[in-house]
Amino acid sequence: MLAYGGGSIKKTGLYDTVKEILDAGDFEVVELSGIAPNPRIESVVEGVALCKHHQIDVILAVGGGSVIDCSKAIAAGVYYPGEDLWEMVKTSDHLQKALPLVDILTLSATGSEFDGGGVISNLKTKEKLGGLFTYPTASICDPTYTFSVSSYQSASGAADIMSHIMEGYFSKTKDSDLSDELAQGVLKTVIKNLPIVLKEPDNYSARANLMACASVACSGIPEYGKASTGWPCHAMEHELSAYYDITHGVGLAILTPSWMRYILQKDPSVTWRFVRFAKEVWNLEDQDETKIAYAGIDALEHFFKEAGIPMRLSELGIDDIYFEEMARHANRNGRLSNAFVALNEQDIVEIFKNCL
Amino acid sequence: MLAYGGGSIKKTGLYDTVKEILDAGDFEVVELSGIAPNPRIESVVEGVALCKHHQIDVILAVGGGSVIDCSKAIAAGVYYPGEDLWEMVKTSDHLQKALPLVDILTLSATGSEFDGGGVISNLKTKEKLGGLFTYPTASICDPTYTFSVSSYQSASGAADIMSHIMEGYFSKTKDSDLSDELAQGVLKTVIKNLPIVLKEPDNYSARANLMACASVACSGIPEYGKASTGWPCHAMEHELSAYYDITHGVGLAILTPSWMRYILQKDPSVTWRFVRFAKEVWNLEDQDETKIAYAGIDALEHFFKEAGIPMRLSELGIDDIYFEEMARHANRNGRLSNAFVALNEQDIVEIFKNCL
Numbered sequence: 001m002l003a004y005g006g007g008s009i010k011k012t013g014l015y016d017t018v019k020e021i022l023d024a025g026d027f028e029v030v031e032l033s034g035i036a037p038n039p040r041i042e043s044v045v046e047g048v049a050l051c052k053h054h055q056i057d058v059i060l061a062v063g064g065g066s067v068i069d070c071s072k073a074i075a076a077g078v079y080y081p082g083e084d085l086w087e088m089v090k091t092s093d094h095l096q097k098a099l100p101l102v103d104i105l106t107l108s109a110t111g112s113e114f115d116g117g118g119v120i121s122n123l124k125t126k127e128k129l130g131g132l133f134t135y136p137t138a139s140i141c142d143p144t145y146t147f148s149v150s151s152y153q154s155a156s157g158a159a160d161i162m163s164h165i166m167e168g169y170f171s172k173t174k175d176s177d178l179s180d181e182l183a184q185g186v187l188k189t190v191i192k193n194l195p196i197v198l199k200e201p202d203n204y205s206a207r208a209n210l211m212a213c214a215s216v217a218c219s220g221i222p223e224y225g226k227a228s229t230g231w232p233c234h235a236m237e238h239e240l241s242a243y244y245d246i247t248h249g250v251g252l253a254i255l256t257p258s259w260m261r262y263i264l265q266k267d268p269s270v271t272w273r274f275v276r277f278a279k280e281v282w283n284l285e286d287q288d289e290t291k292i293a294y295a296g297i298d299a300l301e302h303f304f305k306e307a308g309i310p311m312r313l314s315e316l317g318i319d320d321i322y323f324e325e326m327a328r329h330a331n332r333n334g335r336l337s338n339a340f341v342a343l344n345e346q347d348i349v350e351i352f353k354n355c356l
Numbered sequence: 357m358l359a360y361g362g363g364s365i366k367k368t369g370l371y372d373t374v375k376e377i378l379d380a381g382d383f384e385v386v387e388l389s390g391i392a393p394n395p396r397i398e399s400v401v402e403g404v405a406l407c408k409h410h411q412i413d414v415i416l417a418v419g420g421g422s423v424i425d426c427s428k429a430i431a432a433g434v435y436y437p438g439e440d441l442w443e444m445v446k447t448s449d450h451l452q453k454a455l456p457l458v459d460i461l462t463l464s465a466t467g468s469e470f471d472g473g474g475v476i477s478n479l480k481t482k483e484k485l486g487g488l489f490t491y492p493t494a495s496i497c498d499p500t501y502t503f504s505v506s507s508y509q510s511a512s513g514a515a516d517i518m519s520h521i522m523e524g525y526f527s528k529t530k531d532s533d534l535s536d537e538l539a540q541g542v543l544k545t546v547i548k549n550l551p552i553v554l555k556e557p558d559n560y561s562a563r564a565n566l567m568a569c570a571s572v573a574c575s576g577i578p579e580y581g582k583a584s585t586g587w588p589c590h591a592m593e594h595e596l597s598a599y600y601d602i603t604h605g606v607g608l609a610i611l612t613p614s615w616m617r618y619i620l621q622k623d624p625s626v627t628w629r630f631v632r633f634a635k636e637v638w639n640l641e642d643q644d645e646t647k648i649a650y651a652g653i654d655a656l657e658h659f660f661k662e663a664g665i666p667m668r669l670s671e672l673g674i675d676d677i678y679f680e681e682m683a684r685h686a687n688r689n690g691r692l693s694n695a696f697v698a699l700n701e702q703d704i705v706e707i708f709k710n711c712l
Contacts, residue, residue: 175561177548178568181541189534205531212534212580221577224568 001056003032003047003071005063009106012148018062018104030054032074035063038121038128038241038248039070041086047074048085051099058137061103064157065110068103069118072133075099089120092131100137106145108210109157109249111164111218113139121242127329128242130234141215143207151198155307156249158194158210161217162187162300163252167231168223170260170273170340176225183222184280186213191281194307230339233259236348239326246316253309257301258354263341264293270341313355323352357412359388359403359427361419365462368504374418374460386410388430391419394477394484394597394604395426397442403430404441407455414493417459420513421466424459425474428489431455445476448487456493462501464566465513465605467520467574469495477598483685484598486590497571499563507554511663512605514550514566517573518543518656519608523587524579526616526629526696532581539578540636542569547637550663586695589615592704595682602672609665613657614710619697620649626697669711679708 002018009015022029032047050056051074061071073089075098080088088095105113112118116135121128149157169183190213196206216222236259237251264274271293278284278296286292305311327348330336336343343351358374365371378385388403406412407430417427429445431454436444444451461469468474472491477484505513525539546569552562572578592615593607620630627649634640634652642648661667683704686692692699699707 175565177565178541178545178572181545182538182572185534185537185541189537192533208581209531209533216534216538216577221572225564 001030001032001047001051001054001059001074003035003059003061003063003067003074005033005035005037005067007033008148009062012106012145014062014104014106014145018060022060028054030056035067035070037064037066038119038245039066039073041089041120041122043070044073044077044085044089044120047071048077048080051078056099059099059101061101062106063103064105064107065112065160068101068105068112068136069110069120071101071103072098072112072116072118072136073120073131075101076133086122086125089122089129089131092133095131095133098134101134102138102140103136104140104142104145105211107149107153107157108143108146108207108214109160111161111214111216113141114215115218115220117218119238121245123242123245126242128238130238139215141211143204143211144202146207146211147202149201151201151308153247154197154201154210155194155304155309156247156253157214158190158197158249158307159253159256159304159309160249161210161214162190163233163249163256164217165222166256167229167233168226169277170270171223171226171229172340173225173227174272179222179224179226180276180280182216186217186222187281189213191303198307228338230336232336232339232343235330235336236326236351239330240313240318242329243322243326244316244318246318250309250316253304254311254313254355255351257297257304257311259351260297260300261294262347262351262354263343264297266347267341273340313352318356320353320356323349326352357386357388357403357407357410357415357430359391359415359417359419359423359430361389361391361393361423363389364504365418368462368501370418370460370462370501374416378416384410386412391423391426393420393422394475394601395422395429397445397476397478399426400429400433400441400445400476403427404433404436407434412455415455415457417457417492418462419459420461420463421468421516424457424461424468424492425466425476427457427459428454428468428472428474428492429476429487431457432489442478442481445478445485445487448489451487451489454490457490458494458496459492460496460498460501461567463505463509463513464499464502464563464570465516467517467570467572469497470571471574471576473574475594477601479598479601482598484594486594495571497567499560499567500558502563502567503558505557507557507664509603510553510557510566511550511660511665512603512609513570514546514553514605514663515609515612515660515665516605517566517570518546519589519593519605519612520573521578522612523585523589524582525633526626527579527582527585528626528696529581529583530628535578535580535582536632536636538572542573542578543637545569547659554663584694586692588692588695588699591686591692592682592707595686596669596674598685599678599682600672600674602674606665606672609660610667610669610711611707613653613660613667615707616653616656617650618703618707618710619699620653622703623697629696669708674712676709676712679705682708 274293327345549562630649
């Protein structure tokens with residue numbers, strides 16, 4: 001089964017290349033197209049039905065994280081014994097078998113090409129949930145396939161990469177030296193290469209660095225030995241996407257500086273971590289620890305702005321009417337009470353409001 | 357099959373713990389003991405025969421890189437169709453099947469717990485060759501199992517880790533930003549944590565950082581996008597070990613600064629890479645590029661010396677009588693003619709001599 005999204009691979013010619021290779025190899029191919037950003041459970045249901053009907057042997061996902069995430073859920077769904085695939089997403093820890101999945105990556109962002117997870121949305125229940133479905137058997141990561149990615153998508157992809165790092169980096173653990181070094185290394189590489197990509201979309205070296213960063217960022221390796229943080233910005237952003245279907249990386253870029261300022265004010269005892277972030281990632285210097293901590297956050301926000309990301313929720317047509325409901329969802333099972341700085345629902349509402 | 361080395365796991369109690377767990381799980385266990393540092397082809401032959409005779413399902417390797425390397429070769433050897441397992445080592449690229457291998461790591465050094473390679477020695481032919489045999493199905497990496505490792509072995513393990521990074525870092529490629537950052541991060545983490553381990557052998561955090569460094573260093577990830585370098589210090593060290601059976605990490609520690617000074621003098625156009633090494637890894641500053649380049653090498657040598665590693669081959673009882681023969685072997689098939697700075701046999705002899 002050849003799975004892809006809204007058809008950008010047809011515009012770029014990648015679709016034709018893939019079809020030619022598959023034809024030359026005498027593969028029997030069934031297509032699943034139209035997988036949306038924030039992929040829907042309906043696509044999973046459709047894909048599983050196709051796979052079962054056609055007795056598919058391998059899924060070939062061509063696209064970005066959404067296509068790969070959706071294909072992972074399909075690969076596992078084929079062997080899911082129950083009827084309700086949304087239930088499968090909710091209980092994915094128990095999955096044990098999946099069809100082999102190969103992907104051709106076209107967007108440097110989620111790192112789905114290098115991990116076992118996927119995020120699926122259910123617009124009816126307004127839920128966007130992550131699950132562990134299967135690891136790709138092989139991922140074809142060719143930076144030239146990302147040359148045609150727009151500035152907007154390149155920047156939001158980079159924000160997603162950086163968020164995957166920052167969610168783990170801002171942890172209570174002080175002695176994971178290697179993880180901290182790797183995390184800083186990924187961030188510095190993105191900070192250097194995204195501006196190059198925005199100026200020169202077909203700069204191979206810059207695109208390649210972003211592509212490698214995406215894979216490493218979400219691999220778990222830069223979090224070795226770190227206390228769990230609950231990934232608060234992802235928890236909050238998944239609500240934004242579930243309610244408003246916005247671009248994931250844009251939501252993360254907006255939320256992250258706001259979340260940082262909020263927790264730094266709520267619990268100044270975490271200043272040390274922000275000082276390290278400012279010094280090591282942004283090369284900032286200041287005698288005053290509080291000053292440098294906030295300067296690091298400003299630098300991050302400035303970086304996203306310069307990359308052309310809209311930095312207010314209001315620019316995306318979002319107002320505050322669902323914030324309390326979204327905050328309840330984001331903190332389901334009290335998952336953010338163990339975050340780097342514990343967050344309750346009122347905290348989350350405040351963070352959302354500060355993003356308006 | 358439970359595979360282990362010279363019996364240190366019996367002294368530490370790990371052997372008893374493992375046996376208790378295996379007994380409780382009702383596993384039928386066959387033992388292969390006495391796997392030597394620089395593991396011999398004879399152990400591979402013995403292990404393969406044991407596995408075949410007892411129809412072994414899984415190999416459990418308990419030890420450091422030598423035990424795991426040897427177990428990998430055994431796992432693949434069980435399915436090798438030929439008679440001559442040394443031939444298998446020489447042609448391992450073609451292997452396609454292996455027994456599942458699980459390991460319990462007791463030494464932070466080779467990274468064999470996180471890659472597919474292994475190095476096997478043939479003392480009769482004076483060869484020490486690397487092959488690609490199989491990846492571990494699972495590696496149990498518990499830093500407490502390394503608390504009892506001696507200062508000498510801890511230091512030489514750290515030198516091995518650093519060498520795995522430096523072999524790739526000193527490459528002609530200038531634009532692998534992520535790889536350079538990750539490489540520097542691993543080096544800085546080892547430089548910080550080895551001295552702690554030498555003072556406090558049971559410092560969990562320092563042991564854990566070294567253990568994570570070992571796995572990442574040899575994973576291939578810090579070499580993403582780098583031009584192949586031929587790993588010259590490993591090529592030369594494998595000759596030292598093959599001829600004199602010395603500790604791998606010690607050989608690397610002795611060779612590396614000597615190799616660095618030699619190539620920097622031979623080809624000053626690579627100074628830029630040494631400047632980066634000095635600045636980013638050793639935090640050195642100087643206006644004069646040549647000066648700072650050599651200062652970085654001095655810092656590395658000083659670090660190894662401070663860690664208690666003997667830094668002259670003569671201290672290990674090695675003289676120059678085999679140097680020309682070893683140089684020919686190290687450069688078999690002209691493999692070092694594509695190194696970061698190309699080396700011929702005369703160069704290698706000079707580097708060996710400078711280590712006396």
